[in-house]
Amino acid sequence: MASGQLTAVVTGAGGTIGTCLSSRLASMGYNLVVIDTHKINLGALQSKIHTEHPETQVLALEVNISSSQEVIQAAQVVQDRFNGIDILINNAGISPKLSNGKRIPALDIDDQEWDLVMQTNLKSVFLMCKYFFGVLKAKEGKIINIASMMGATGSGVGTHQIFPYSVSAAHYSASKAGVINLTKSLAREFSEFNIPVYAIAPGAVSGGMGKFDESFIKNLKEQIPSHQLGTPEEIVNTLTFLLTSGMSLTGQTIHVNHGWFMGG
């Protein structure tokens, strides 16, 4: 069990997977730096952790992680408060789609929305790794990037087809492919500092951005060998496994998707 001196930074902490990650890390004895742009969810998470784990130190930062300036300031605040960190989890992300849950066809993606998705999902991972490197290096911390199965498969095949592989749009999928690739480059570069860099690629996780209407979910489940969506807890279980793996899995992306995509 980790001692109370360990510290984890979680981005997108106010979301579905981020809340689950933060709670588990608190129960493992980590102090938390929870980062999100969603002030209300961030406050709710802070209260939850205080109630469930009163011994946990929680630093909640309302930060847009796609802004260099805000990330630089956040890294300084964390440095002043904790000196070093043991884990950086780059979990924040956005997945714009049509209101009925179907993906946006690539040719209909707004140019500015393309930039927003790339900045939020990919540039932010670069910025967090770059500006938190100093606090990570101090304790030989670990980096875990939350990618997506869509980063390996690409998105859908037709405007009216909702599967296979089409719950996201092309910009989201491309951004997550970037996260998987960046994970490999950073893993090579950071190995001399004994800092492993891993990615977890969920399939469809219930709740959060995996929220779809019932008929969509029914169709989705038919495509998945286990006929189940994933749960945030399964993502957290994979993370806790990675925390035990040292440098052996650095650079790897672990797919967690109930057999929906098996790589190759």
Ligand SMILES: NC(=O)c1ccc[n+]([C@@H]2O[C@H](COP(=O)([O-])OP(=O)(O)OC[C@H]3O[C@@H](n4cnc5c(N)ncnc54)[C@H](O)[C@@H]3O)[C@@H](O)[C@H]2O)c1
């Ligand atoms: N839910 C799924 O089915 C699924 C599948 C594959 C991958 N993922 C990935 O898992 C991660 C978490 O997803 P989730 O389902 O919990 O989504 P979510 O929408 O519940 O949470 C995402 C969080 O990120 C925050 N965020 C967005 N932009 C931000 C920014 N610029 N700065 C700081 N915070 C920001 C949001 O406020 C939100 O709290 C994402 O990276 C997502 O791409 C999710």
